[in-house]
Amino acid sequence: xxxxxxNIKNVIFILSCSFxxxxxxxxxxxxQTDLKKKVDSLFVIASSGEVKYRAMVQPAIDSxxxxxxxxxxxxxxxxxxxxxxxxxxxxxxxxxxxxPAVPYLLKALKNPSGLVVQRICWSxxxxxxxxxxxxxxxxxxxxxxxxxxxxIRALGNIGDHRADSIIVTGLLDSIGQxxxxxxxxxxxxxxxxxxxxxxxxLGDNFYGARMTAAEALLKMDSAAVIPIxxxxxxxxxxxxxxxxxxxxxxxxxxxxxxxxxxQYGRSNPYRRAHAAMAxxxxxxxxxCGYRDSLFDKESDYLTKLKIESAxxxxxxxx
Amino acid sequence: xxxxxxxxxxxxxWISFAKDIPKTTPEKTGLKLLTEYLNLKTSDIGFRxxxxxPDSFRLQxxxxxxxxxxxxxxxxxxxxxxxxxxxxxxxxxYLFKDLAQENQTVRxxxxxxxxxxxxxxxxxxxxxxxFNQLLTKAALYLDVIIPKSKEKALAxxxxxxxxxxxxxxxxxxxxxxxxxxxxxxxxxxxEKVEDSYCDSFVTFGYKIDxxxxxxxxxxxxxDLLLEINNIRELLKSKSISAKKIIEGTxxxxxxxxxxxxxxxxxxxxxxxxxxxxxxxDYKFIFDFGGDDVYDLSYDxxxxxxxxxxxxxxxxxYRSQSDFTLGSGCxxxxxxxxxxxxxxxxxxxxxxxSGYFGMGVLYDASGDDxxxxxxxxxxxxxxxxxxLIDEGGRDIYNGAVYAQGFGxxxxxxxxxxxKGSDSYYAGGKxxxxxxxxxxxxxxxxxxxxGLRPWMSGGIGAIIDLNGNDNYYSDIFGQGASYWWSLGAxxxxxxxxxxxxxxxxxxxxxxxxxxxxxxxxxNDVYFGKGLMQGCGHDYSCGIMLDRHGNDTYTAYDLxxxxxxxxxxGLLIDNEGDDRYFAKNFKNTQGYGNPRRxxxxxxxxxxxxxxxxxxxxxxxxxxxxxNSKWGGGMDIxxxxxxxxKDKK
Numbered sequence: 010x011x012x013x014x015x016n017i018k019n020v021i022f023i024l025s026c027s028f029x030x031x032x033x034x035x036x037x038x039x040x041q042t043d044l045k046k047k048v049d050s051l052f053v054i055a056s057s058g059e060v061k062y063r064a065m066v067q068p069a070i071d072s073x074x075x076x077x078x079x080x081x082x083x084x085x086x087x088x089x090x091x092x093x094x095x096x097x098x099x100x101x102x103x104x105x106x107x108x109p110a111v112p113y114l115l116k117a118l119k120n121p122s123g124l125v126v127q128r129i130c131w132s133x134x135x136x137x138x139x140x141x142x143x144x145x146x147x148x149x150x151x152x153x154x155x156x157x158x159x160x161i162r163a164l165g166n167i168g169d170h171r172a173d174s175i176i177v178t179g180l181l182d183s184i185g186q187x188x189x190x191x192x193x194x195x196x197x198x199x200x201x202x203x204x205x206x207x208x209x210x211l212g213d214n215f216y217g218a219r220m221t222a223a224e225a226l227l228k229m230d231s232a233a234v235i236p237i238x239x240x241x242x243x244x245x246x247x248x249x250x251x252x253x254x255x256x257x258x259x260x261x262x263x264x265x266x267x268x269x270x271x272q273y274g275r276s277n278p279y280r281r282a283h284a285a286m287a288x289x290x291x292x293x294x295x296x297c298g299y300r301d302s303l304f305d306k307e308s309d310y311l312t313k314l315k316i317e318s319a320x321x322x323x324x325x326x327x
Numbered sequence: 328x329x330x331x332x333x334x335x336x337x338x339x340x341w342i343s344f345a346k347d348i349p350k351t352t353p354e355k356t357g358l359k360l361l362t363e364y365l366n367l368k369t370s371d372i373g374f375r376x377x378x379x380x381p382d383s384f385r386l387q388x389x390x391x392x393x394x395x396x397x398x399x400x401x402x403x404x405x406x407x408x409x410x411x412x413x414x415x416x417x418x419x420x421y422l423f424k425d426l427a428q429e430n431q432t433v434r435x436x437x438x439x440x441x442x443x444x445x446x447x448x449x450x451x452x453x454x455x456x457x458f459n460q461l462l463t464k465a466a467l468y469l470d471v472i473i474p475k476s477k478e479k480a481l482a483x484x485x486x487x488x489x490x491x492x493x494x495x496x497x498x499x500x501x502x503x504x505x506x507x508x509x510x511x512x513x514x515x516x517x518e519k520v521e522d523s524y525c526d527s528f529v530t531f532g533y534k535i536d537x538x539x540x541x542x543x544x545x546x547x548x549x550d551l552l553l554e555i556n557n558i559r560e561l562l563k564s565k566s567i568s569a570k571k572i573i574e575g576t577x578x579x580x581x582x583x584x585x586x587x588x589x590x591x592x593x594x595x596x597x598x599x600x601x602x603x604x605x606x607x608d609y610k611f612i613f614d615f616g617g618d619d620v621y622d623l624s625y626d627x628x629x630x631x632x633x634x635x636x637x638x639x640x641x642x643x644y645r646s647q648s649d650f651t652l653g654s655g656c657x658x659x660x661x662x663x664x665x666x667x668x669x670x671x672x673x674x675x676x677x678x679x680s681g682y683f684g685m686g687v688l689y690d691a692s693g694d695d696x697x698x699x700x701x702x703x704x705x706x707x708x709x710x711x712x713x714l715i716d717e718g719g720r721d722i723y724n725g726a727v728y729a730q731g732f733g734x735x736x737x738x739x740x741x742x743x744x745k746g747s748d749s750y751y752a753g754g755k756x757x758x759x760x761x762x763x764x765x766x767x768x769x770x771x772x773x774x775x776g777l778r779p780w781m782s783g784g785i786g787a788i789i790d791l792n793g794n795d796n797y798y799s800d801i802f803g804q805g806a807s808y809w810w811s812l813g814a815x816x817x818x819x820x821x822x823x824x825x826x827x828x829x830x831x832x833x834x835x836x837x838x839x840x841x842x843x844x845x846x847x848n849d850v851y852f853g854k855g856l857m858q859g860c861g862h863d864y865s866c867g868i869m870l871d872r873h874g875n876d877t878y879t880a881y882d883l884x885x886x887x888x889x890x891x892x893x894g895l896l897i898d899n900e901g902d903d904r905y906f907a908k909n910f911k912n913t914q915g916y917g918n919p920r921r922x923x924x925x926x927x928x929x930x931x932x933x934x935x936x937x938x939x940x941x942x943x944x945x946x947x948x949x950x951n952s953k954w955g956g957g958m959d960i961x962x963x964x965x966x967x968x969k970d971k972k
Contacts, residue, residue, distance in 0.1 A: 053511065053512055054511055057511050057515065059514060059759050059760055060762060060763060061759065062511045091778075092518075093778075162922060186921075189922065189923050190922065193923070214370075216368070216371040217923035219366070220923065220924060220953070221923050251363075251366055252366050279363055282364070310964065310965060311360065311965065314945060314946070314947060314960065315947045318946050318947040321943075321946070
């Protein structure tokens, strides 16, 4: 009788435990479902674009942000959306949540969808937390160029030198957008030994890469930039010298003006114009008297007009 | 022989000289100069095809112009030169040609009727040979070629998928006023439903081959016009009279089955020179003249070809349902009106509308009025809709997706040859996304795709003469959205263009828009994203070649690139006036996005101009943007300077 009783007690005990576990699970599951429902309904409002509901958007975003990391996995599931508005809203929310979102996002970098991975990289770039560097480096060779672009961009935003070689390699990528991202990142991270490659990029076929390379050079040590630029002014690709003039004009100083004056002596009127405009930029008050000594002799109609316009613009600014 | 040799010898230097003349235009020269000034190249104006996954609906023309958007100028000029008065079949064949899909090398052909089908005999009631020939050809197309070409076009679709085209897919085009009052969740649900329609459609839409049906339509138009012109010549020369033709044998046996008599089948009607009234769903009407009234309907569940020929008179055409009046819905619809001041009052999908088919409305002359709602007045989806009006002072009125509208795999065009015309699009469906007091137009040379599921089509207005008025609200006047092309080419006249936003050579989201006005003193007015504006890997071009023009815009306009887009405003000649409200993002402005910049170029190549904004006479400027600028030069002086040298 006693063993029987014992058995019954055991059964009751096991059943009670099971009940408690199931109840715990279901409570957790219910809480999870409730959270998902809440996130979903808030997200409909947060990503709404209609003008009459615009006032409701920010409070909905704020509510989602206040739920913090718990919302991140639910929103990651929505990242494959075809709606640009939804996608931007999600990234905005991740940015606001910040560092607590990073572990979930890093986990999602293993997602088989390249589209999702590129958007995760974008989000990580917005948060710009150093804990993401290693994982971003891992995806920066992804076959999908959009992932490479976003990964390198994110690494640039984080600004950690562990990514230097990835960024410099990116300057040679076959896709213009990736080279652009690398040039921007290079400027942010300030990788001094990449200057020759950035100068080479001034002649890039893709204007995004070309122009951002110029901007990146302006962020670097001008003493290191000027000699490399000076060596490249005679490049067969006229864009290198023309944009080089622009960079020198922005940098300013005696050595820059010296190189620019030399360029102004060229027979090509386009190069003369670029050099002259850069001189005006570098010496806005005409302390060196270039306007009388050099530009007055200019005979080419368009070059003259460009110089006059540059002088006028500088005067207007002053 | 000797004479020919001498003339040839004399011409030789001229021929070699002509070869040396560079094939350039002021705008191309100007662009080279300005891009060089800004450290850009004209080849920088171009886009990749893989920012997002390419879909199966992309048109070859759009795809290739996205790579070199400046080609839009030549493209729209060629389109302008593609029409010959009295021969709408020529322009139709060009539209068909331009609807080739990306990577498509072979175009589908119309069903080839076999000899037994061609020789199918009807009893003849009419005795005139030319008239019977016309009726015979019409019967061959209506009974055999068009329906069987439709079957070829939709051969790989199930019955359910075919129904989808008339129900769910149509919903993607139709707007409803009631939607303005929906709650935020209801709007979201509606969007999700439409998204699901798109998801479903892309799983089978690529199986549709519109070519056989369009080819059948073009051939039908060409063959019928030969016969119609023959009859018109005979009538003109008074070799025959309409009365005589209609008389026919004058006798039909009492127990006759009319279905066996050519021209007397059900759905067929021949009208005389009096004022006739037609009511119902017709396949064929031939009317010899008079002020006629047409109350026409069409049942899309029972698609069939429709051919309406009216030789003259001030006619009134009225829709009793959608898909009427030069409308091809899963079929071919032709409405050919050869004279008179006509009035066309349509519902939707009408007045030169091709919806999974081809619709042509040809009006040879007269002051005409065109009224319609949605997908009207030259609108095409998986096919083309063409409205050609060759004369008169015409009024075009549409609500949305109208007046040269090209949707997925579609092309829509208005070609207006003469007269001072008015184009109005909008005023019915509110743009609830952006404004509480503005209306969607999505018209007047507008191309539209479903982002990101389906690339769009080509929408165009070509207007050759007259002082024209264009009014649209949101999206219009040489604009487009998502892998499409929207274009206006207005050849001459002092024209007035008014559009509130996204217009006048504007393109948003990987797409192309151009407004080209050749001659006349024109006025352009708009608020934002106007007058040469490209947003999000798009290119918008506004090109005005001659005349003293006035441009007014508030912001992000007049040569503005946004979100890595390109915007160009080019004015070649004339004493112009430019007014901008916000100097910071107009007249040569590019804004940064994705960590790099857009391109905004402003060019005035001649004349004494007046500016409120960044520009000045005889001036080069760079704006504080990434990257934009402008120039106001005297290009002619530049040429004369070169000559002197």
